[in-house]
Amino acid sequence: MTFQVRKQLILSSLEQNGSVEVKELAQKLNTSEITVRRDLTLLAEKGLLVRTHGGAVTLSLAKDPVHFSNKVATRQEQKEYIGRLAAEQINEGDTVFIDCGSTTFQLCPFIRHLKIRVITNSLPVVEELMGSLVGVNIMGGEIDADRQAVHGFMAIEHLKRYRVDKAFIGVDGLSLQYGLSANSEKEASITLAAAANAGHVYLLCDSSKLEKDKYFRFAPLSIVHTLITDQQAPADLVEQYTRRNLQVLN
Template sequence: MNFQQRKNKILAQLASRGEVDTRELAMALDTSEITIRRDLNRLSDEGQLYRTHGGAIPVDQPPLPFEFTQKATANQSAKDNICRQAAALINDGDIIFMDCGSTVFRLCQFIKNRKIKVITNSMPVIQALQNTAVSLNIIGGEYDAARQAIHGSMAIEHIARYQAHKAFIGADGLSAKGLFAHSEKEADMALALAHHSHITYLLCDAAKINKPSYLHFAPLETVQTIITDAALGQLSYCKKKGVKVITV
């Protein structure tokens, strides 16, 4: 396959998914990752895409901040498997909450063509889902540039006006004691989303399981289902709390 053929396939996938991953492209096009990186660099030089850590996004989307991109691409394969499973639980017509977590962000690529409404405080989620089949409701409030998200009392009031079918939230740590976060702002937002949703799903990769962090902000029962790549045995305490665990 020559460059022009690879270029057409890369740009087609970029248009349909809103991002491309170097490793996935190499497998799909049956070529090396070195060749794909070279192709992406060439297309970036031509102004046809933005290069990111591990892939690329369309030129009509501003590049995500480096810190957020690092978090979103850490344990990327596991996060994508988690989000692929989460997307399978979403039905057309659903109203869903999405928080500003880096794992939840990776759900975007799997729901772009769904006729759903997303209510979110995450700027990367907004960027990824604009100009797609998804209808967006943007939570208003105080902008946190470091986290690329909206927080604060006005944001909490905004959420309280709505009721979602499903909420998808993240956490910085999880144990039998409950959910943990590095930030009070993010903890408050996650709680608000959970309180105004019929079902709350926690998307959590194995690196965060049984690793409490700075702030214990909610009991385990705040969520109804945990979707994770961790071994089921690591979360045996969830059954006692009535929390379902889906492993990927």
Template sequence: MRFEARKREIIKQLKLKELVGVGEIATLLGVSDITIRRDFDQLANENLLVRTHGGASQKEEKAFAFSSKEIKNIEAKRIIGEKAAALVQDGDTIFMDCGSTTIQMCPFLHDKKIKIITNSLPVVADMQGSKATINLIGGEIDPERQAIHGKMAEWHIAQYHANKAFIGVDAIDQKNNLWAHSEKEAGNSLAMIASADLVYVLADVSKLEKKSNLRFGELKSGIKLITIE
């Protein structure tokens, strides 16, 4: 296995576990401990990880980081992200909406040869060094959401076609209506829905049987929910 492939796997494992050991990664990749120690040293020099005694950890500072919203229900979001990523196949073109649940797909997409069209700055950052091709939607940056929104973003999305779209929501009520916090967030989601063959809504249990500020759609044929109880 070449260094670039090992690099992708090491970064993927760090995103999943935050701390990994030399022996653990060596066994996973089928190489020697010495090789992994050299890899860890190289990645530390590239400022991609922090060397620890017998292993490596994530960098404490990320280029983009969600607030406490990402931390809430993080384990459930990781499971949902893994389930969603399993639906993506090599050769797919996918939309990835912004949000603290959709971002959890990234570690499971690193080795897939796909095209990702996204309005999420954290997705772009997390997918660096992966096999995926990344297209960042143009428009106005929302610093709080760390995403691109606005009419230009919606126009940009409409120029593409995707096999699958993965979107987040603020809430899903008992009648399966989809709710967003604002018009600009709903606008991006609607544009992705209109330009994708299949749509998957990612939501943990805290979003279910609730309402938010703006109803923009509903779960129906072609729009499926990915969650865990």
């Protein structure tokens, strides 16, 4: 495979996912990791992407890697699929928690017609559900402008006062060995508080985050009852999660 062909495949993958990893590209392109690293370096020098440790990201994500709009734009099709599956788990009359993740946000279009209560720390979720049949309870605390979310001690204290039937949470990484991991302690603390007060915990996680270990490991797999992911999740990996008493919907 020539460099030009690899270049197009790399940029296409970046456009779809927002980020790429050397190991995954090496398998996809059927070439060595050394070749992939060299290709990414050349493309970075041409200003087509930004190199990261272990891979690369698009220029927009590099400029503002945590901004909510950037996160929503990546793997959009997979996230919508997950959102639809997740919405099917909600019944009329439920009280649910929805966190500030870009994947959990995709629940909103599919639940606007339901007479339910939603507790959330996500400003986009509040905006999306305003004017619908959903009753919205927004947590108090400090606002993170980039993530468009409420965090902090008061937000956690707010959440502790409510018992929810179902919590829909997201993570930055999930692995059999280390469980749930995040890029921020703030988001991890909200997730733990939500899980502690929920009858059933759903983890909404696209397949690109499976078997990834991020900056802050904060919880074992056992705090999650059901993993909702997309159809690209490897079948053997789904089976391994199932063996760990984790229900998987995809």
